[in-house]
Amino acid sequence: MFSDTASTPYVAAIFSSMRTDDDEVGYGRMAARMDELAAQQPGYVGIESARDPDGFGLTVSYWASEADALQWKQVAEHLGAQQTGRDRWYRRYIVRIASVHRQYEWQRDDS
């Protein structure tokens, strides 16, 4: 869902991926576990994620600094998930590291 990000600047790691058709159960379990594990890391701000029925997905994780984002990439259990991702879950992915310097939001009055 929405990540209630704090004041700018902060870092966004944009992960774009296309799934294989393989191992939906194991993939779902890993994704939930990675959300949980990321939230325990230093500098964690939040995660937003969505996937189309055709398998294309975007996950954006937000971090206080680029060092925090880099450290998350190197967490042992996360490295294992990345390897299984290449072995089984993904056809292709792109990772983009970006610095967020401006944001605004809108919310319906009755929601």
Added chain:
Amino acid sequence: MFSDTASTPYVAAIFSSMRTDDDEVGYGRMAARMDELAAQQPGYVGIESARDPDGFGLTVSYWASEADALQWKQVAEHLGAQQTGRDRWYRRYIVRIASVHRQYEWQRDDS
């Protein structure tokens, strides 16, 4: 699908949104038209988009510069879509403007 972004740096506009249940057909028509219209703007690099079945979606548009991203926000037909979005299509959204300074990708050999 994937946006084949060029060399860094470039700008990412991260649009996170929760849909209402309203007007699925009109929303789909607008989304397709905005993809088409964005691709005609100066500095357009690409768009990636995904939406969960529960209505939460991420759209990331990529631009050569922040001025290009700002100009896209002000295109008349796009302003109309933004207004209808607030009137009908969205419960909530967040826009984050970010500078992408690093990227890498991976692709399965057999895909």
